[in-house]
Amino acid sequence: MKLEQLVKTRRAALLLSLCAMTGGSLSGCMSSSPIWDAHVGEAVRTVSQMQIIDPHAGEHTPSTPGIDGKAAVSAQQQYDKSFQAPTTSLNPFVIGIGANGSQ
Secondary structure, three states: OHHHHHHHHHHHHHHHHHHHHHHHHHHHHHHHHHHHHHOOOHHHHHHHHHHOOOOOHHHHOOOOOOOOHHHHHHHHHHHHHHHHOOOOOOOOOOOOOOOOOOO
8 A cells, every 4th residue: 555655656746846847847938039029130130231231222223224115115016016916836846947838
């Protein structure tokens, strides 16, 4: 009977020590979360700022003039036309060889 009582006492002591360790570690994890939450995204913002050489570069020089309207419209129409009627090849195994599709 003494042996059974000793085993029960040991189990109770082990259970109490495990509960004490679990409770202590959970409260330790919960206390650090607000610290991490306060600094979320800080590394990304820092790296982004380090990659910018001159944040006000667009304000220093005026934009360069681009292509005129007529040329832009013509280029866009030619681009669209190239997809509406693609050139066909007589031999399906020959792709892009020769001007008229023959070997």
